[in-house]
Every structure is written in structure tokens, then in C-alpha cells.
Amino acid sequence: MFCYQCQETAGNKGCTVKGVCGKTADVANLQDMLVWQTKGLAILANKLRAKGEQISKQVNHMVSKNLFITITNANFDDEAIVREIYKTMDMKKELLSKLSDEEKQGLKDVVFYDERDAAKLLEKATKIGILSIADENIRSLKELITYGLKGMAAYVKHANNLRKDDEEVDAFIQDTLEQLLDENKTLDELVALTLKTGEFGVKGMALLDGANTSAYGHPEITKVNIGVGKNPGILISGHDLFDMKMLLEQTQGTGVDVYTHSEMLPANYYPELKKYPNFVGNYGGAWYAQKDDFENFNGVILMTTNCIVPPKDSYKDRMYTTGAAGYPGCKHIEGEPGEHKDFSELIEHAKKCPAPKEIETGYIVGGFAHNQVFALADKVVEAVKTGAIKKFVVMGGCDGRQKGRSYYTEFAEALPKDAVILTAGCAKYRYNKLNLGDIGGIPRVLDAGQCNDSYSLAVIALKLKEVFELDDINKLPIVFNIAWYEQKAVIVLLALLYLGVKNIHLGPTLPGFLSPAVANVLVENFGIAGIGTVEDDMKLFFE
Ligand code: FS2
Ligand code: SF4
CATH class of the missing domain: 3.40.50.2030 (Rossmann fold)
Structure with missing residues (x-):
């Protein structure tokens, strides 16, 4: 494995044996494979788009979700990542069937690569990773752009969950993924593409801002309680406000309270979310404090996105994932973008848990x-x-x-x-x-x-x-x-x-x-x- 995409990378150079984040070498390699396969899918989508064909939301959503899965601390589940790789290969086949033999001429190998043997897949994954780009400056710029695309894809995916799409942003992501496979790109061209990525980053964030505020109202000054109530609770973390809304709706009248952790704190600021009587407030600190916070919380935890820290045994059975997040041994709640999710299992589980331990009192304002x-x-x-x-x-x-x-x-x-x-x-x-x-x-x-x-x-x-x-x-x-x-x-x-x-x-x-x-x-x-x-x-x- 070789991964240097985050600030905590080993020695500020690269994780090569295991991730500082806890990612195994197999997971890191499979994530490289998922990104590579997504580039193959993007090539086909670009080709069809150029022919004037409409690309389905399913394809656009798959590209964003695949990239999101590979973000630091989002998904540690090798089997889940392999499933997404196979789904991507299936989707490539579907798009390939829309091209004539002539149109398939000259397409890159990645478009046709289809390997369902896990061992062979892993072997290939070690050959298409970051270090397969020999020139360190080209590699550096291509990875800078790749990481920008991953971040953008995460924001787009949240908007997709709220049934908002921007075909222009999706097309940009896919076109750029294809450009990243171009071995003849110059440094100047890549610098220009870096700034273009920033331009579409603004569009992606604007899309999500519009999606969140049209669904839940504009954030307003709010005093957020950081103490606890007496009921058992569900602690929701990550960034997905659609999951938050579904959880709040489904916990009404159950006797289970809802608290936010880390990046979910701002859910407290939205009029359409803060109105729920069992939404108590925020519990604990930033993502890296979760080992203590989740243990103390006593109740059920739902990770909607990154940042997951490999869980302690003391709460692993209380931790669930959904969306792009995943962790082996933790139950994953299914649901495609915008689909209703069933959180009843979490609610029943929470009812059997003690109320959260009070770790602080007071409020924060946001x-x-x-x-x-x-x-x-x-x-x-x-x-x-x-x-x-x-x-x-x-x-x-x-x-x-x-x-x-x-x-x-x-x-x-x-x-x-x-x-x-x-x-x-x-x-x-x-x-x-x-x-x-x-x-x-x-x-x-x-x-x-x-x-x-x-x-x-x-x-x-x-x-x-x-x-x-x-x-x-x-x-x-x-x-x-x-x-x-x-x-x-x-x-x-x-x-x-x-x-x-x-x-x-x-x-x-x-x-x-x-x-x-x-x-x-x-x-x-x-x-x-x-x-x-x-x-x-x-x-x-x-x-
Ligand atoms: Fe913090 Fe982690 Fe928000 Fe990052 S909770 S480092 O995902 O995206 O920010
Ligand atoms: Fe290392 Fe994990 Fe960061 Fe990659 S994401 S650089 S494996 S700590």
C-alpha cells in the first residue's frame, strides 16, 4: 500500500504498512482499485455524454459515492469495498453495451478490466496505485486534484441524498477523472486543472448549501446544549443531514433521544431539525475524541460519513454505519441516495441502553x-x-x-x-x-x-x-x-x-x-x- 492523502500520513511522507488512520494494506489497495475502476466508468460516461446521451443519475451517484468511500476514515470494510468495485464493473458493462465495436477502439484497459477473483484483484490493485506515476511532480498535482475531487464528491453525494443534482458538476468530476489517466499532461496543464477543480468545488458546495437550506431552512443563531437528558440516546456523527432528519422522525415518541457528535453539531442550527423535542443537543468533542465519547455515551452510535476511528470493543456492537461509511463487524444500514432508511433496529437497540453519562454541561453557540x-x-x-x-x-x-x-x-x-x-x-x-x-x-x-x-x-x-x-x-x-x-x-x-x-x-x-x-x-x-x-x-x- 501507499497512501499520503491525509495530514496524519506516516512521517508526513506516506503510510506503507498500515494507515495511521487504522486502514489495513488490503483496504488501502482496494480503495485504489475502486478509484481506478471509477475512472474506467468515467471514461465511458464521458464518451456517451459526448455522443449526446443523457447519463443516468445512477451512474453519477455511483461515481460520487465511490470517491467518497475512499476519503480518510470513511470506510474500513474490505468486503463492502469489493462489492462496490463489482457494482462499478457491472455498470461499466452496461455502458459498454451502448457503444459500437468501432467506438470501443482505443479505449484504455481500465474500461475493460473485469476481475471477480479477490486475490487477483488485490494483486492488480498494487500496480495501479499512486506510485504508478513515476514523476513526483506530476504525481503530486494529480493527487492534489484527486483529493479535491474526493472532497467535492462527498459534498455532491450529500446533495444527491436530498435529491439535488448538478449534471455540470458530475460531468466535470468524470471528465477530470479521465484526464488524470492522461500520461501526457504537463505540469502547467495540471496547475490549470487544479484551479478548475477549485471552481467546481465552489459549485459543489453551493449545490449542497442550496440542498440543505431548501430542505431544512437557513441555520440560525442557536444555543446548543452540551449536557445530557435522562433517556437512552442515539449519537449521530458525520455530515449527512438527510440521515439526521430520518433519525429524528423515526425516534419521535419512542423514548429515545438524539444527540449530535463532531461534524453533526451544526444540525442543531437548522430550524427544520432543531424543532424535534427529543433532539437534546451535542455530546462530546471532535472526531478523534470518539473513543472516549462513544464509550461514555452508553447508547447507540450512527456514523453517517467519516470520521471513524477503529472502535473499541466496549462500544463496537453499539456502532452502526450508513451511506459511504463502513467498518467490518459494525452493522450497515442500507439505502441508496434519497431513499428512506429504516433505523428501527438502532432505536430498539438504544432502548436497552443506559442514558448517556454526563461529561460536561452548558452550551455552545453557533x-x-x-x-x-x-x-x-x-x-x-x-x-x-x-x-x-x-x-x-x-x-x-x-x-x-x-x-x-x-x-x-x-x-x-x-x-x-x-x-x-x-x-x-x-x-x-x-x-x-x-x-x-x-x-x-x-x-x-x-x-x-x-x-x-x-x-x-x-x-x-x-x-x-x-x-x-x-x-x-x-x-x-x-x-x-x-x-x-x-x-x-x-x-x-x-x-x-x-x-x-x-x-x-x-x-x-x-x-x-x-x-x-x-x-x-x-x-x-x-x-x-x-x-x-x-x-x-x-x-x-x-x-
Ligand atoms: Fe472533520 Fe472528519 Fe468535516 Fe473532515 S469530522 S476531519 O471529515 O470533513 O471535517
Ligand atoms: Fe495514512 Fe490513512 Fe491518512 Fe492514508 S488516509 S495517509 S493510510 S493515515
Whole structure:
């Protein structure tokens, strides 16, 4: 195996024996195979599209789900991944049947590859992975684009669950997957494709934003309870709001309460979700804290997406997965995009569990997505004009296990009192319980939501640019100090680069998949930099 797609990759170089995330070599290789087969499927879809044929939603959804499955910490289940590979091979056959023998001429081997023997499949998987690209700079850019596509696909898949599709975004993903197999691509062409990926990342996030807000209303300022009730509960984690809604509906009147964990916290901000009386609040911290949080929770856990940490035996039998998520030995709740899912087994299971153990009390405040911030626009603009707010600091992104991430807590604490944090994603758990106060009623931590709600942060920045009549987003009093971990953060980064944001600081380490030359391109053209000490960065940003 070779995998270097996340921030915790071994030695910041690559996991080669087993993933730091817990992924086995077989799972890593099968994920490579799934991505490769998805490229084969994409080639066929592109060919049919070019002939003027309509590509079915089933194909588009399959491409997005396959990519999502390979995101860090989403799916550890080798048998489930093999099933998806076979389904993809079946779909290729179906699309191939629509081409004449002449049209099949010259198509790449991947289009025809169909191997149902698991051992042979694994053997082949070791030959088509990341290291099959010899040139380290081409490899670096192709992987940067691949990770951007994976992040975009995750957002698209959530929108698909809410029956929203954007054929233009699907077509882009599939066209780009095919381009990634082109061995003649130059570095310049790949840099251009990287920015194009960012452009479609914005479209993908806009699609999901529209899907979420049209289904559940606009997030609004909300005090989220972090204590517990007396009933047994189900703890729902990951990012899928459609699963959340179905769970809330099905638990009504059962005596089972619902709590969010990690990236599901922002579900508390949506009017159509927070209205349910048995939706108690949020339990615990960021994804990496789940081993303690899930043990303490006592009840049933539902993982709708990443980030799964290999579970402890103490709660493994209480953990269920659904959608793109999977873990061997944990029951998977089936359901295609947009389909009704039956959570009755979880509810019956939860009824037999003790109530959650109280680990903290109080509340956290969030719900500052674009609509809510626009409602406060006059107040915000006034505070900037009077100098009450001197700077906005975008600190969105991911949290993670590494000790060095305490930097973000210390950085938030050290900020000047006239600075406001704009955040989205699980990175906020490093500072969202610090009680950093407010500026004239505007909280100093404005949480827009999940990592995909970084879209809101971009919309807010563009609005401020318009209000202050600036010709360049970089003239705003905003600094970007973003934390990354997995591939959704990559698409957020590419989206910001496409929007023209310069001088983004990215930590806690720069990606291991960036070769020195590619890192240099990002530094020279976009001013991307890492992080330093809190003291040095305070001087850099505020003096
Ligand atoms: Fe956090 Fe994990 Fe949100 Fe990432 S819960 S690192 O998936 O996508 O952010
Ligand atoms: Fe390693 Fe990250 Fe890949 Fe897991 S996802 S194998 S930790 S690089």
C-alpha cells in the first residue's frame, strides 16, 4: 500500500504498512482499485455524454459515492469495498453495451478490466496505485486534484441524498477523472486543472448549501446544549443531514433521544431539525475524541460519513454505519441516495441502553452561516467601521489527533480582543468551548457549520468586499489560518484559491503529497504558508 492523502500520513511522507488512520494494506489497495475502476466508468460516461446521451443519475451517484468511500476514515470494510468495485464493473458493462465495436477502439484497459477473483484483484490493485506515476511532480498535482475531487464528491453525494443534482458538476468530476489517466499532461496543464477543480468545488458546495437550506431552512443563531437528558440516546456523527432528519422522525415518541457528535453539531442550527423535542443537543468533542465519547455515551452510535476511528470493543456492537461509511463487524444500514432508511433496529437497540453519562454541561453557540450573518450585516459593518472589530480570522477546517494542534487553542486564546474567528468544520472544537466573549453582541467565534459550510465563509467574505467597495478580496481585514486533515479540506482550499484568496496559512503541517516543486508553485503564486509558533504568528498577523 501507499497512501499520503491525509495530514496524519506516516512521517508526513506516506503510510506503507498500515494507515495511521487504522486502514489495513488490503483496504488501502482496494480503495485504489475502486478509484481506478471509477475512472474506467468515467471514461465511458464521458464518451456517451459526448455522443449526446443523457447519463443516468445512477451512474453519477455511483461515481460520487465511490470517491467518497475512499476519503480518510470513511470506510474500513474490505468486503463492502469489493462489492462496490463489482457494482462499478457491472455498470461499466452496461455502458459498454451502448457503444459500437468501432467506438470501443482505443479505449484504455481500465474500461475493460473485469476481475471477480479477490486475490487477483488485490494483486492488480498494487500496480495501479499512486506510485504508478513515476514523476513526483506530476504525481503530486494529480493527487492534489484527486483529493479535491474526493472532497467535492462527498459534498455532491450529500446533495444527491436530498435529491439535488448538478449534471455540470458530475460531468466535470468524470471528465477530470479521465484526464488524470492522461500520461501526457504537463505540469502547467495540471496547475490549470487544479484551479478548475477549485471552481467546481465552489459549485459543489453551493449545490449542497442550496440542498440543505431548501430542505431544512437557513441555520440560525442557536444555543446548543452540551449536557445530557435522562433517556437512552442515539449519537449521530458525520455530515449527512438527510440521515439526521430520518433519525429524528423515526425516534419521535419512542423514548429515545438524539444527540449530535463532531461534524453533526451544526444540525442543531437548522430550524427544520432543531424543532424535534427529543433532539437534546451535542455530546462530546471532535472526531478523534470518539473513543472516549462513544464509550461514555452508553447508547447507540450512527456514523453517517467519516470520521471513524477503529472502535473499541466496549462500544463496537453499539456502532452502526450508513451511506459511504463502513467498518467490518459494525452493522450497515442500507439505502441508496434519497431513499428512506429504516433505523428501527438502532432505536430498539438504544432502548436497552443506559442514558448517556454526563461529561460536561452548558452550551455552545453557533448558526452563523451566510443568511444569519447577512441578517446581522449592519451590526458587523458598523463594528468594522468603528474599529470595534479590527480583523476576522478564518480558522475553519479539520481537527485531528496530533499534539501540535493545541496551537489552534493557544492561537485563539492569544488573539487580540478585537478579532473575530470565522469557522466551519470540526477545527472549531479546539476553541468553541473557551468562552471568548463577544464584541457588542457579536460572538467572537462565528461558527458557520460543517466543513462544507466553508462556502458560507466565502460568501460572507465576498459580501464584505462588496459592502466595503473593494476590488480585491485580499484587501479585506481577513486572515486565513486553516487547519486541514482530510480531502474535504483540500477542496475547500482549492475553492479559496479559485476565489482569489492569497496568503492562506495551512497547518498543522503542509501536505505530504505536495512535492517540493509543487509546494513552491503554491507559495510563489498564492502565498501559501505553514504555521509558526503562536507568538510569531500573532506578530505576523497583527503587527
Ligand atoms: Fe472533520 Fe472528519 Fe468535516 Fe473532515 S469530522 S476531519 O471529515 O470533513 O471535517
Ligand atoms: Fe495514512 Fe491518512 Fe492514508 Fe490513512 S488516509 S493510510 S493515515 S495517509
